[in-house]
Protein backbone atom coordinates (compact mmCIF):
# COMPACT_ATOMS: atom_id res chain seq x y z
CA UNK A 1 0.00 0.00 0.00
CA UNK A 2 1.26 3.47 -0.76
CA UNK A 3 1.64 6.05 1.96
CA UNK A 4 -1.56 7.60 3.35
CA UNK A 5 -0.56 11.09 2.23
CA UNK A 6 -0.47 9.89 -1.39
CA UNK A 7 -3.92 8.35 -1.26
CA UNK A 8 -6.26 11.22 -0.35
CA UNK A 9 -6.32 14.59 1.41
CA UNK A 10 -6.00 14.15 5.22
CA UNK A 11 -9.56 15.12 6.10
CA UNK A 12 -10.79 12.46 3.66
CA UNK A 13 -8.23 9.78 4.49
CA UNK A 14 -8.94 10.18 8.21
CA UNK A 15 -12.71 9.82 7.92
CA UNK A 16 -14.97 8.39 10.64
CA UNK A 17 -13.91 4.79 10.13
CA UNK A 18 -10.16 5.33 9.72
CA UNK A 19 -10.10 7.80 12.67
CA UNK A 20 -11.54 5.13 14.99
CA UNK A 21 -9.38 2.34 13.56
CA UNK A 22 -6.27 4.50 13.92
CA UNK A 23 -6.98 5.46 17.51
CA UNK A 24 -7.89 1.95 18.66
CA UNK A 25 -4.93 0.22 17.05
CA UNK A 26 -2.65 -0.80 19.92
CA UNK A 27 0.47 -0.88 17.77
CA UNK A 28 -0.17 2.67 16.57
CA UNK A 29 -0.91 3.80 20.13
CA UNK A 30 2.43 2.42 21.24
CA UNK A 31 4.46 3.95 18.43
CA UNK A 32 2.83 7.38 18.71
CA UNK A 33 3.29 7.33 22.49
CA UNK A 34 6.99 6.48 22.20
CA UNK A 35 7.52 9.27 19.70
CA UNK A 36 5.62 11.74 21.89
CA UNK A 37 7.84 10.96 24.89
CA UNK A 38 10.90 11.37 22.69
CA UNK A 39 9.57 14.69 21.27
CA UNK A 40 9.00 15.93 24.83
CA UNK A 41 12.55 14.98 25.72
CA UNK A 42 13.89 16.87 22.70
CA UNK A 43 11.76 19.91 23.64
CA UNK A 44 14.03 20.26 26.65
CA UNK A 45 11.51 22.21 28.73
CA UNK A 46 12.58 23.66 32.07
CA UNK A 47 12.11 20.85 34.62
CA UNK A 48 9.03 20.72 36.86
CA UNK A 49 7.37 23.69 35.22
CA UNK A 50 3.98 23.27 33.63
CA UNK A 51 4.15 24.53 30.05
CA UNK A 52 1.62 25.72 27.47
CA UNK A 53 2.19 23.63 24.34
CA UNK A 54 0.88 23.43 20.79
CA UNK A 55 0.21 19.97 19.30
CA UNK A 56 0.33 20.33 15.51
CA UNK A 57 -1.86 17.77 13.74
CA UNK A 58 -3.06 16.49 17.11
CA UNK A 59 -5.39 13.93 15.52
CA UNK A 60 -7.41 12.03 18.11
CA UNK A 61 -5.15 13.24 20.93
CA UNK A 62 -2.87 10.23 21.44
CA UNK A 63 -0.03 12.68 22.09
CA UNK A 64 -2.15 15.28 23.90
CA UNK A 65 -3.08 12.68 26.47
CA UNK A 66 0.59 12.25 27.31
CA UNK A 67 1.18 16.00 27.43
CA UNK A 68 -1.52 16.39 30.06
CA UNK A 69 -0.29 13.39 32.02
CA UNK A 70 3.08 15.11 32.12
CA UNK A 71 1.39 18.13 33.69
CA UNK A 72 1.23 20.44 30.67
CA UNK A 73 -1.64 22.38 29.15
CA UNK A 74 -2.01 21.96 25.39
CA UNK A 75 -3.84 23.24 22.36
CA UNK A 76 -4.38 20.91 19.39
CA UNK A 77 -5.03 21.73 15.75
CA UNK A 78 -6.01 19.27 13.05
CA UNK A 79 -7.67 19.42 9.64
CA UNK A 80 -9.62 16.15 9.95
CA UNK A 81 -13.00 16.62 11.68
CA UNK A 82 -13.35 12.89 12.33
CA UNK A 83 -10.04 12.78 14.19
CA UNK A 84 -11.08 15.77 16.31
CA UNK A 85 -14.38 14.09 17.04
CA UNK A 86 -12.58 11.05 18.40
CA UNK A 87 -10.43 13.41 20.48
CA UNK A 88 -13.62 14.94 21.91
CA UNK A 89 -15.00 11.52 22.75
CA UNK A 90 -11.78 10.70 24.59
CA UNK A 91 -12.45 13.62 26.95
CA UNK A 92 -9.05 15.19 26.82
CA UNK A 93 -8.30 18.56 28.36
CA UNK A 94 -6.74 20.44 25.44
CA UNK A 95 -8.59 23.05 23.39
CA UNK A 96 -9.08 21.83 19.82
CA UNK A 97 -9.17 23.72 16.53
CA UNK A 98 -10.18 22.65 13.05
CA UNK A 99 -7.31 24.12 11.09
CA UNK A 100 -5.17 23.47 8.03
CA UNK A 101 -1.60 24.13 9.15
CA UNK A 102 -0.66 24.88 5.52
CA UNK A 103 -2.84 28.00 5.80
CA UNK A 104 -0.78 29.27 8.75
CA UNK A 105 -1.69 30.13 12.34
CA UNK A 106 -3.29 33.24 13.81
CA UNK A 107 -1.79 32.90 17.29
CA UNK A 108 -0.32 36.06 18.81
CA UNK A 109 3.50 36.30 19.09
CA UNK A 110 5.01 34.31 21.93
CA UNK A 111 1.84 32.34 22.72
CA UNK A 112 3.42 28.92 23.28
CA UNK A 113 6.30 27.59 25.37
CA UNK A 114 6.91 24.88 22.79
CA UNK A 115 5.31 22.83 20.02
CA UNK A 116 5.28 19.18 19.05
CA UNK A 117 4.03 17.37 15.98
CA UNK A 118 3.93 13.61 15.55
CA UNK A 119 3.68 12.05 12.07
CA UNK A 120 2.07 15.04 10.36
CA UNK A 121 4.16 17.37 8.25
CA UNK A 122 4.84 14.88 5.45
CA UNK A 123 1.25 15.75 4.50
CA UNK A 124 2.38 19.30 3.65
CA UNK A 125 4.49 17.96 0.79
CA UNK A 126 1.47 17.30 -1.38
CA UNK A 127 -0.46 20.05 -3.16
CA UNK A 128 -4.05 19.93 -1.93
CA UNK A 129 -5.62 21.83 -4.82
CA UNK A 130 -4.42 23.42 -8.04
CA UNK A 131 -4.76 26.90 -6.50
CA UNK A 132 -1.34 28.63 -6.49
CA UNK A 133 -1.58 29.28 -2.74
CA UNK A 134 -1.52 25.52 -2.20
CA UNK A 135 1.90 24.66 -3.62
CA UNK A 136 3.96 22.80 -1.00
CA UNK A 137 6.63 25.52 -0.64
CA UNK A 138 3.97 28.19 -0.10
CA UNK A 139 2.20 26.02 2.46
CA UNK A 140 5.43 25.16 4.27
CA UNK A 141 6.46 28.83 4.32
CA UNK A 142 3.17 29.96 5.87
CA UNK A 143 3.32 27.10 8.36
CA UNK A 144 6.86 27.74 9.59
CA UNK A 145 6.62 31.54 9.55
CA UNK A 146 3.46 31.70 11.64
CA UNK A 147 4.67 28.87 13.91
CA UNK A 148 7.91 30.73 14.57
CA UNK A 149 6.05 33.83 15.62
CA UNK A 150 3.56 31.87 17.79
CA UNK A 151 6.44 30.47 19.88
CA UNK A 152 8.15 32.37 22.63
CA UNK A 153 11.85 33.15 22.64
CA UNK A 154 13.66 30.96 23.58
CA UNK A 155 11.77 27.76 22.89
CA UNK A 156 11.66 24.76 20.58
CA UNK A 157 9.40 22.95 18.16
CA UNK A 158 9.97 19.23 17.68
CA UNK A 159 8.34 17.68 14.63
CA UNK A 160 8.60 13.97 13.88
CA UNK A 161 7.76 13.17 10.28
CA UNK A 162 8.18 10.58 7.53
CA UNK A 163 10.21 11.95 4.63
CA UNK A 164 10.51 9.86 1.47
CA UNK A 165 13.83 11.35 0.43
CA UNK A 166 16.73 13.49 1.56
CA UNK A 167 15.49 16.16 -0.85
CA UNK A 168 12.32 16.44 1.18
CA UNK A 169 14.31 16.89 4.40
CA UNK A 170 16.39 19.51 2.61
CA UNK A 171 13.32 21.40 1.36
CA UNK A 172 11.67 21.40 4.77
CA UNK A 173 14.75 22.47 6.73
CA UNK A 174 15.64 25.25 4.30
CA UNK A 175 12.14 26.74 4.53
CA UNK A 176 12.19 26.43 8.34
CA UNK A 177 15.51 28.27 8.37
CA UNK A 178 14.19 31.07 6.18
CA UNK A 179 11.29 31.40 8.61
CA UNK A 180 13.85 32.18 11.34
CA UNK A 181 14.35 28.81 13.03
CA UNK A 182 17.69 27.43 14.11
CA UNK A 183 18.31 23.82 15.06
CA UNK A 184 18.39 20.82 12.78
CA UNK A 185 17.47 17.21 12.16
CA UNK A 186 17.78 14.43 14.74
CA UNK A 187 17.68 10.87 13.43
CA UNK A 188 17.04 8.08 15.94
CA UNK A 189 18.18 4.53 15.10
CA UNK A 190 19.45 5.56 11.64
CA UNK A 191 20.55 2.01 10.84
CA UNK A 192 17.30 0.28 11.64
CA UNK A 193 14.82 0.08 8.82
CA UNK A 194 11.90 -0.33 11.20
CA UNK A 195 12.83 1.87 14.15
CA UNK A 196 14.43 4.80 12.29
CA UNK A 197 12.72 8.07 13.16
CA UNK A 198 13.35 11.59 11.86
CA UNK A 199 12.76 14.56 14.17
CA UNK A 200 13.03 18.16 13.07
CA UNK A 201 14.31 19.89 16.19
CA UNK A 202 13.77 23.63 15.65
CA UNK A 203 15.01 26.44 17.87
CA UNK A 204 13.53 29.88 18.39
CA UNK A 205 16.42 32.02 19.63
CA UNK A 206 18.88 29.80 21.46
CA UNK A 207 16.19 27.13 21.86
CA UNK A 208 17.18 26.99 25.53
CA UNK A 209 20.46 25.25 24.70
CA UNK A 210 22.98 25.61 21.90
CA UNK A 211 23.46 22.14 20.47
CA UNK A 212 21.16 20.07 18.32
CA UNK A 213 20.70 16.86 20.35
CA UNK A 214 22.16 13.59 19.13
CA UNK A 215 20.04 10.80 17.71
CA UNK A 216 19.68 7.51 19.54
CA UNK A 217 21.82 4.60 18.36
CA UNK A 218 21.58 0.85 18.44
CA UNK A 219 18.50 -1.28 18.61
CA UNK A 220 15.26 0.26 19.63
CA UNK A 221 14.34 0.19 23.32
CA UNK A 222 14.77 -2.58 25.82
CA UNK A 223 12.01 -5.06 25.48
CA UNK A 224 11.15 -4.88 29.16
CA UNK A 225 10.88 -1.12 29.00
CA UNK A 226 8.59 -1.36 26.01
CA UNK A 227 6.38 -3.78 27.81
CA UNK A 228 6.20 -1.51 30.85
CA UNK A 229 5.10 1.41 28.70
CA UNK A 230 2.61 -0.77 26.93
CA UNK A 231 1.16 -1.90 30.21
CA UNK A 232 0.81 1.70 31.41
CA UNK A 233 -0.98 2.61 28.22
CA UNK A 234 -3.30 -0.35 28.47
CA UNK A 235 -4.32 0.69 31.95
CA UNK A 236 -4.94 4.19 30.66
CA UNK A 237 -7.20 2.93 27.92
CA UNK A 238 -9.12 0.75 30.31
CA UNK A 239 -9.71 3.57 32.77
CA UNK A 240 -10.80 5.74 29.89
CA UNK A 241 -13.32 3.17 28.72
CA UNK A 242 -14.64 2.65 32.22
CA UNK A 243 -15.12 6.34 32.77
CA UNK A 244 -16.74 6.80 29.38
CA UNK A 245 -19.54 4.50 30.31
CA UNK A 246 -20.47 6.80 33.14
CA UNK A 247 -20.58 10.02 31.14
CA UNK A 248 -18.48 13.17 31.11
CA UNK A 249 -16.04 14.20 33.79
CA UNK A 250 -17.70 12.14 36.45
CA UNK A 251 -16.59 11.89 40.03
CA UNK A 252 -14.29 8.93 39.42
CA UNK A 253 -12.59 10.77 36.60
CA UNK A 254 -11.93 13.78 38.79
CA UNK A 255 -10.72 11.67 41.70
CA UNK A 256 -8.38 9.81 39.38
CA UNK A 257 -6.92 13.07 38.03
CA UNK A 258 -6.52 14.49 41.51
CA UNK A 259 -4.74 11.34 42.60
CA UNK A 260 -2.45 11.64 39.58
CA UNK A 261 -1.63 15.27 40.40
CA UNK A 262 -0.99 14.46 44.05
CA UNK A 263 1.31 11.64 43.06
CA UNK A 264 3.15 14.10 40.88
CA UNK A 265 3.69 16.13 44.04
CA UNK A 266 1.44 19.00 43.17
CA UNK A 267 0.17 21.19 45.96
CA UNK A 268 -3.21 22.86 46.09
CA UNK A 269 -5.11 19.88 44.74
CA UNK A 270 -8.59 20.51 46.16
CA UNK A 271 -9.55 17.96 48.78
CA UNK A 272 -12.21 15.45 47.85
CA UNK A 273 -15.66 16.25 49.13
CA UNK A 274 -19.14 15.16 48.36
CA UNK A 275 -19.35 18.17 46.02
CA UNK A 276 -16.57 16.77 43.85
CA UNK A 277 -17.82 16.07 40.36
CA UNK A 278 -21.33 17.32 41.03
CA UNK A 279 -23.01 18.92 38.10
CA UNK A 280 -22.93 22.67 38.24
CA UNK A 281 -25.81 24.80 37.16
CA UNK A 282 -25.43 26.55 33.82
CA UNK A 283 -24.69 30.27 34.11
CA UNK A 284 -27.63 31.62 32.24
CA UNK B 285 -13.54 23.21 23.47
CA UNK B 286 -12.49 26.77 23.13
CA UNK B 287 -11.76 28.52 26.39
CA UNK B 288 -10.63 32.06 27.10
CA UNK B 289 -7.07 30.87 27.61
CA UNK B 290 -6.76 30.16 23.89
CA UNK B 291 -9.22 32.79 22.70
CA UNK B 292 -6.96 35.40 24.30
CA UNK B 293 -4.09 34.28 22.05
CA UNK B 294 -6.05 34.18 18.85
CA UNK B 295 -6.06 36.88 16.18
CA UNK B 296 -7.70 36.79 12.75
CA UNK B 297 -5.40 35.23 10.15
CA UNK B 298 -7.21 36.19 6.98
CA UNK B 299 -4.84 37.53 4.32
CA UNK B 300 -4.17 41.24 4.72
CA UNK B 301 -6.08 41.47 8.00
CA UNK B 302 -3.26 42.76 10.18
CA UNK B 303 -4.64 45.47 12.43
CA UNK B 304 -7.59 45.69 14.78
CA UNK B 305 -7.91 41.91 14.22
CA UNK B 306 -7.93 40.99 17.94
CA UNK B 307 -9.74 39.93 20.06
CA UNK B 308 -12.29 37.99 18.04
CA UNK B 309 -15.81 38.88 19.17
CA UNK B 310 -18.10 36.14 20.45
CA UNK B 311 -21.48 35.79 18.82
CA UNK B 312 -24.55 33.72 19.81
CA UNK B 313 -22.55 31.58 22.18
CA UNK B 314 -23.63 28.65 24.32
CA UNK B 315 -21.29 27.93 27.16
CA UNK B 316 -20.69 25.13 29.62
CA UNK B 317 -18.78 25.11 32.89
CA UNK B 318 -16.40 22.29 33.70
CA UNK B 319 -14.16 21.96 36.71
CA UNK B 320 -10.41 21.96 36.04
CA UNK B 321 -7.48 21.39 38.35
CA UNK B 322 -6.17 24.60 39.93
CA UNK B 323 -2.50 25.01 39.09
CA UNK B 324 -1.08 28.30 40.46
CA UNK B 325 2.40 27.69 38.99
CA UNK B 326 0.98 27.35 35.53
CA UNK B 327 -1.13 30.50 35.93
CA UNK B 328 1.81 32.57 37.17
CA UNK B 329 3.80 31.46 34.13
CA UNK B 330 0.91 32.26 31.82
CA UNK B 331 0.10 35.73 33.21
CA UNK B 332 2.67 37.66 31.11
CA UNK B 333 1.06 36.32 27.92
CA UNK B 334 -2.38 37.68 28.69
CA UNK B 335 -3.81 40.75 26.96
CA UNK B 336 -5.69 41.93 29.99
CA UNK B 337 -8.25 44.31 28.46
CA UNK B 338 -9.19 41.73 25.86
CA UNK B 339 -9.64 39.09 28.54
CA UNK B 340 -11.87 41.27 30.73
CA UNK B 341 -13.92 42.25 27.71
CA UNK B 342 -14.30 38.70 26.35
CA UNK B 343 -15.20 37.33 29.79
CA UNK B 344 -18.00 39.92 29.97
CA UNK B 345 -19.26 38.75 26.58
CA UNK B 346 -19.57 35.31 28.18
CA UNK B 347 -21.42 36.70 31.19
CA UNK B 348 -18.54 36.62 33.66
CA UNK B 349 -17.69 39.88 35.40
CA UNK B 350 -15.40 38.56 38.12
CA UNK B 351 -12.13 40.01 36.78
CA UNK B 352 -10.90 43.45 37.89
CA UNK B 353 -10.62 46.06 35.10
CA UNK B 354 -6.91 46.49 35.82
CA UNK B 355 -4.55 43.56 36.20
CA UNK B 356 -3.62 43.57 39.90
CA UNK B 357 -0.02 44.18 40.93
CA UNK B 358 -0.29 41.81 43.89
CA UNK B 359 -0.83 38.26 42.68
CA UNK B 360 -2.48 36.33 45.52
CA UNK B 361 -4.29 33.00 45.56
CA UNK B 362 -7.74 34.57 45.49
CA UNK B 363 -6.91 36.39 42.32
CA UNK B 364 -5.36 33.28 40.77
CA UNK B 365 -8.49 31.28 41.56
CA UNK B 366 -10.67 33.85 39.82
CA UNK B 367 -8.31 33.85 36.87
CA UNK B 368 -8.27 30.04 36.82
CA UNK B 369 -12.04 29.92 36.52
CA UNK B 370 -12.19 32.51 33.75
CA UNK B 371 -9.35 31.06 31.68
CA UNK B 372 -9.90 27.34 32.09
CA UNK B 373 -13.39 26.44 33.28
CA UNK B 374 -15.66 28.33 30.88
CA UNK B 375 -16.10 26.39 27.63
CA UNK B 376 -17.67 27.94 24.57
CA UNK B 377 -19.59 25.06 23.00
CA UNK B 378 -21.52 26.68 20.14
CA UNK B 379 -21.62 30.03 18.40
CA UNK B 380 -18.99 31.96 16.51
CA UNK B 381 -16.00 34.27 16.77
CA UNK B 382 -16.06 37.28 14.47
CA UNK B 383 -13.07 39.38 13.42
CA UNK B 384 -13.58 43.01 14.50
CA UNK B 385 -11.75 44.18 11.37
CA UNK B 386 -12.63 42.06 8.32
CA UNK B 387 -15.75 40.48 9.88
CA UNK B 388 -14.66 36.94 8.98
CA UNK B 389 -16.82 34.49 10.94
CA UNK B 390 -15.13 31.53 12.61
CA UNK B 391 -17.98 29.18 13.54
CA UNK B 392 -17.75 27.12 16.73
CA UNK B 393 -19.48 23.77 16.71
CA UNK B 394 -19.26 21.08 19.35
CA UNK B 395 -16.67 23.22 21.13
CA UNK B 396 -14.35 23.30 18.11
CA UNK B 397 -13.73 26.55 16.21
CA UNK B 398 -13.43 26.21 12.46
CA UNK B 399 -10.35 28.22 11.46
CA UNK B 400 -10.33 27.10 7.80
CA UNK B 401 -10.00 29.88 5.22
CA UNK B 402 -11.21 30.03 1.62
CA UNK B 403 -8.50 30.13 -1.06
CA UNK B 404 -8.75 33.90 -1.55
CA UNK B 405 -8.38 34.49 2.22
CA UNK B 406 -5.07 32.64 2.54
CA UNK B 407 -2.06 34.87 3.26
Ligand SMILES: C[S@@+](CC[C@H](N)C(=O)[O-])C[C@H]1O[C@@H](n2cnc3c(N)ncnc32)[C@H](O)[C@@H]1O
Nearest residue numbers: 010032057058059062078079080100101118123
Ligand atom coordinates in the same frame (compact mmCIF):
# COMPACT_ATOMS: atom_id res chain seq x y z
C1 LIG C 1 -0.68 9.95 11.43
S1 LIG C 1 -1.85 11.10 12.05
C2 LIG C 1 -1.05 11.62 13.55
C3 LIG C 1 -2.00 12.14 14.58
C4 LIG C 1 -1.38 12.44 15.95
N1 LIG C 1 -0.33 13.42 15.85
C5 LIG C 1 -0.85 11.16 16.54
O1 LIG C 1 0.36 11.07 16.77
O2 LIG C 1 -1.62 10.23 16.79
C6 LIG C 1 -1.64 12.49 10.97
C7 LIG C 1 -2.54 13.65 11.32
O3 LIG C 1 -2.12 14.82 10.61
C8 LIG C 1 -3.27 15.56 10.28
N2 LIG C 1 -2.97 16.49 9.19
C9 LIG C 1 -2.53 16.19 7.96
N3 LIG C 1 -2.39 17.31 7.21
C10 LIG C 1 -2.76 18.34 8.01
C11 LIG C 1 -2.87 19.75 7.80
N4 LIG C 1 -2.58 20.30 6.62
N5 LIG C 1 -3.30 20.52 8.82
C12 LIG C 1 -3.62 19.96 10.02
N6 LIG C 1 -3.54 18.63 10.27
C13 LIG C 1 -3.12 17.82 9.27
C14 LIG C 1 -4.25 14.48 9.89
O4 LIG C 1 -5.58 14.94 9.88
C15 LIG C 1 -4.00 13.43 10.96
O5 LIG C 1 -4.81 13.60 12.09
Ligand SMILES: [Zn+2]
Nearest residue numbers: 296301383386
Ligand atom coordinates in the same frame (compact mmCIF):
# COMPACT_ATOMS: atom_id res chain seq x y z
ZN1 LIG D 1 -9.91 39.61 10.01
